[in-house]
Structure formats: C-alpha cells, structure tokens
Amino acid sequence: MTRYLALRLASVIPTLLGVSVLVFGVTYLIPGDPALIIGGTDAPPDAIANIRHQWGLDQPIYVRYAIWLGHVLQGNLGESYFSRQTVLQLVANALPTTAELAALALLVAVAIAIPTALVSAVKPGSWFDLSTAALGFIGLSIPGFWLGIMLIYLFGVQLQVLPAGGFTPVSKGLVANIASMVLPAIALGTFTSTQLMRYLRASLLDVLHADHVRTARAKGLTERAIMIRHALRNALIPFVTVLGVQLGYLLGGTVITESVFALPGMGRLVLSAILNRDYQVATGIILLIATAFVLLNLLVDLLYPILDPRVRLGGAHRP
Amino acid sequence: MSSGVGLQQDLTVSTPAQPERATRPARRTSGGRRPWTLIVGLVVVLGFCCLAIGAALLAPYPPDQQNMSNVLRGPSLAHPFGTDEFGRDSLSRILYGARLTLLASSIAVLLAAIVGCAVGLCAGYLGGPLDAITGRFIDVLFAIPVILLGIAIVAVLGPGELSIVVAIALASLPNFARVSRGAIIPEKEREYVLAAHVVGAGTPYIILRTLLPNLIGPLMVLVSLGFAYAVLYEASLSFLGLGARPPTPEWGVMLSTARDFLFQSPWYAFFPGASIFLLVFSLNLIGDGLSELIDPRRRHR
Numbered sequence: 001m002t003r004y005l006a007l008r009l010a011s012v013i014p015t016l017l018g019v020s021v022l023v024f025g026v027t028y029l030i031p032g033d034p035a036l037i038i039g040g041t042d043a044p045p046d047a048i049a050n051i052r053h054q055w056g057l058d059q060p061i062y063v064r065y066a067i068w069l070g071h072v073l074q075g076n077l078g079e080s081y082f083s084r085q086t087v088l089q090l091v092a093n094a095l096p097t098t099a100e101l102a103a104l105a106l107l108v109a110v111a112i113a114i115p116t117a118l119v120s121a122v123k124p125g126s127w128f129d130l131s132t133a134a135l136g137f138i139g140l141s142i143p144g145f146w147l148g149i150m151l152i153y154l155f156g157v158q159l160q161v162l163p164a165g166g167f168t169p170v171s172k173g174l175v176a177n178i179a180s181m182v183l184p185a186i187a188l189g190t191f192t193s194t195q196l197m198r199y200l201r202a203s204l205l206d207v208l209h210a211d212h213v214r215t216a217r218a219k220g221l222t223e224r225a226i227m228i229r230h231a232l233r234n235a236l237i238p239f240v241t242v243l244g245v246q247l248g249y250l251l252g253g254t255v256i257t258e259s260v261f262a263l264p265g266m267g268r269l270v271l272s273a274i275l276n277r278d279y280q281v282a283t284g285i286i287l288l289i290a291t292a293f294v295l296l297n298l299l300v301d302l303l304y305p306i307l308d309p310r311v312r313l314g315g316a317h318r319p
Numbered sequence: 320m321s322s323g324v325g326l327q328q329d330l331t332v333s334t335p336a337q338p339e340r341a342t343r344p345a346r347r348t349s350g351g352r353r354p355w356t357l358i359v360g361l362v363v364v365l366g367f368c369c370l371a372i373g374a375a376l377l378a379p380y381p382p383d384q385q386n387m388s389n390v391l392r393g394p395s396l397a398h399p400f401g402t403d404e405f406g407r408d409s410l411s412r413i414l415y416g417a418r419l420t421l422l423a424s425s426i427a428v429l430l431a432a433i434v435g436c437a438v439g440l441c442a443g444y445l446g447g448p449l450d451a452i453t454g455r456f457i458d459v460l461f462a463i464p465v466i467l468l469g470i471a472i473v474a475v476l477g478p479g480e481l482s483i484v485v486a487i488a489l490a491s492l493p494n495f496a497r498v499s500r501g502a503i504i505p506e507k508e509r510e511y512v513l514a515a516h517v518v519g520a521g522t523p524y525i526i527l528r529t530l531l532p533n534l535i536g537p538l539m540v541l542v543s544l545g546f547a548y549a550v551l552y553e554a555s556l557s558f559l560g561l562g563a564r565p566p567t568p569e570w571g572v573m574l575s576t577a578r579d580f581l582f583q584s585p586w587y588a589f590f591p592g593a594s595i596f597l598l599v600f601s602l603n604l605i606g607d608g609l610s611e612l613i614d615p616r617r618r619h620r
Contacts, residue, residue, distance in 0.1 A: 019463065138600065274471070282471070
C-alpha cells in the first residue's frame, strides 16, 4: 500500500516537469516580440531594450525557463502584459465560474449516465437499451458548441425560460446563478454523459456475469439488491478512472462552452490571452489546467485502493 | 473529446493477443448479419466526399455571391438551406465548407496515425530507455486537454488551416502511439515473431511486415474514430477563431458568425452544425461497425 502510494506520487513529478517544459517551450516559440507588444510598436529602441531587460527577455532560454520555473514553484505565475494584474489574480476571478461549470456538467453527466446504464444493463437488447444506445451515439457525435447554440435558441430565444448567455454570480442570487449555468452545463456535460454511460453499461454487464453475482442470485436476493449492492458497486470502480479522464475533457471543453455562452471563466481568459499574445497569462493558465488534470488523476488513483481492496493487497498492480 | 479513453478501451479489448475475457456470452454475433452501421456510415461519408469534390458542379450558387436584398432567410426552394447575413446561399457554402473540413481532418489523422504508430511501434518493440522517454512524452501530451493544446499550437504557428492540421495531428498522435505500443507488446512475445527472428529477419522487417499486419484492424477503428474527433476539433478550433477566417466557407466559422444572428435566422446556425454532426456521426458508425467486425463478441460496447 505504501509502496503503491509512493510509486504513484513519484510518477507525477516527471510528468509535471514535462508539462512545464512543453508549456514554456510553446510560449517561447510563439512568434512576435513580447517587448514590442508591451511597449507598442512605435516605442523607441532603448525603451524596448529596457522592457526586455525588465521582463528578463534578454536572457538565454534555459535561464528564462529556470527563472520562470522558480517563480512558478513559489506560486508566482507572472502578470498580464496588459492589465498588470497577476496571473493568480486573473485566475482567482475566473476559476469559480469554470469550476462551477465543470462541476455542474459532471453532475449532469453522472445524473444521466448512472440511471440509464443501470436500466440498460438489466435487460440488454431491450427497447430501452437500444434507444439509449442510439441516443448515446448521437450525443457522442454532437458538436458541443452547436448543441449550446441550439439550446440558446430553444430556451433563451423561443421559450425565454433561461438566459441566452452571460453569467450571473452567486452574489446576485443562487437561483439566477444556477439558471445562467443550466444550458452551459448541459451543452458541456452531454458528451461526457454518453462516454460514462457506455462505459458503465459495459462494465455492469461484465460484473453481472461474475461469480459473486451468480451466488447472490442463488441466495435469492432481489434483482434490485443485486444490481445496486453487488453489480453497481463493483462497476463503479473502473468508472471512477474514466471519471478522472473525463474531467480533463471537461476542463478543455470549458474553453468552447464559455465562448458560446459568454461566461467569464478560465477558458475565455486563456483564449483571449492567446489571441492578444499575453504570454504569461496563457502559459500560466495552461500550466494550471494541466497540473490540475494530473493531480485529479493522481487523486483518482489514490482513491483506487479505497474502492478496490485488491489494489491495496496487490501492491504495485495498477489496472 | 479529449483523452480518447473510449478509443483505448475499444482497442485494448479487441487486440487479438488479449486473453479471452471470460465474460458474458455472445448474445448476437454479426455472423449472418450485415454490418449495417459500417455500411450506412461508409455511404454517408462517401456521400460527403462526393459532395465536397463536386462542390463546384453541385452548388446552386457561387459560395461568395452576395445578394443584399435576400439576407438571413430561412429554407426556400431557391435556397434550400437559407441565406446568410450577406444573402449568400448557405447550401453552397456548406458544400464548399465540406472540402476544407474533410481535407484538413483527413490529413491530420493520417499524419497522426503514421507518426504515432511509428513512435508507438518502435517504443513498444525496442523497449528500454526509448520506451520510457516516449511513455513520459505521451503522458505529458495527455495531461494537456486537447483544445488547450490546439490553442497553444495555433498560437505558435498563427491562425490558419495549416496550424489546425498540425494541432489536431499533434493532439491525436499520443492516442495512436499509446494504442500501437500497447498492442505490440503482448504480440512481440508470440511464436511467429520468434520464428521470424530465428530465420534472420531484421527489426524493421519484423515490425513492418510481421507485426503491423496484425494491428491493421484495431488501427482502422482508431483511424475512423480519430477522424470523427478530428472533424470535431477542426470545427471547434475554427469556431474559436483560430482557423479559417470569415470570408472562407467553413462550417465552424459559419456557426460562429451565425451565433450573432440567432434571433433573426436560427436556420443559419442549424445547417452547418447539422453537417458537422452528420459527418461525425457517420464516422463514429464506421468505427463502431469496424470494431464489431474485428471482434463480433462485442456486439455493444
């Protein structure tokens, strides 16, 4: 168990270092001179040289990387070239929106996936199973931004029951806040729900043919008890891993969803930073999101031994 | 859309070298049945290809012909898909848009497949430090959500279709590398590989002529599913303003513009999105049909 934890924790470090090199390299390669962007194209040459020196842009790349990494490790992700706000400040303003969006989308996805997968797995091949499979296939292929726009049209423009876009903070009332997040959460969560549903259904069907389920049937347990207590519980173990990976998708998907619904989150922040060549903000956010994703997967792996005692006993075994 | 968990799990399960999973009995095999998902998917995708190639002949109007007296109309006989904010015919623009989407995503997927498989096969077969480094690199690429990776790459190369192709190729590459690596590792221990080795075949020969043919099936599935994702990414990145620019007829760009005219003409946004959906749906059907052909036991995933 300790060995499993230690191995898993240690494996995160090279991945995170690799992410940092990649993210730094990408921003280094972005064309355009940041000094000219900060100073303006008609700034005098000595002013530009000054800016270059001030921002450390005149140093060799590995020095710039080392300085940057040192700052990052101290929690200093730099500041915006334009607004002079620190990246952490910008992120602190944008994070709650994105976190709420991702959490609600995950909630939508799980709320759809678990019941439909359960009912489908009880009777494979039934009309319910076939129609959810077909719906799942449709959900898998729908572009999220198109779904978002169509939802805006239906609920925001035609029926006028939900806001057509924009974000209402919780301070203006919880109901208004949730109302502004319903459509984005559905648009973002649909794809994930189909992935989760298909995966959970398959693992439920696998579990339902396991010996312990046959034993439970032989004992005369009701189908309901078998499904919930014996099948679902086991099927949820691999499900949790998929959940971790899907969270990464959700974090990436927020960029598009926030753009469709005009939500002031991290996705919009990173998109506008890239389009404005605000390097430090862009690197900072991409790094933060990638780190969050790696850590979430770590968390999922650490949950594993709790959910599945076999991992605890088996030491280094990783499914 | 990211990560491709679905892809991997499909593939690892259907890899021939996997031990038989003692699971549910086959309920319905595709033995005597026609693989209808595969057929329907292929027909629609080929239809899209024909429409794209023949756009110049089939489109009722030139894609950039404006008519300011007839803007933002819904479907009619003269304009089956309606018109946009400059009175351009949406159907014609969608037909021309199919060219860009199909071309960009197929090039991206082929690039990703070739490079990704080369990397994965070499890493898996040779093992050792090369494998460790590749594995780490793949982990890193997987840690960055695809859309963000795409945004970063587009930022380096500047907006445009070429950048989108590179972005999608790079983002899809780890999937191919991981799957081909995962498939070759159990396979390389088998007798026929040993036999090839004994008769004196070189490493490139063994990888390309002995091992690769065994992976063609799973790789075909991965290509068709990867193609579906590539179409989605291509449209998404264009939608975000990172690819083709507004006068170009492109589905994502059309959708992004149409969003501003949702009140006047919802049809303007409907048809480009429906086209993306139909193409992605058919590509997914092909992937599903192929994986069923390869492993009939898995009637449903």
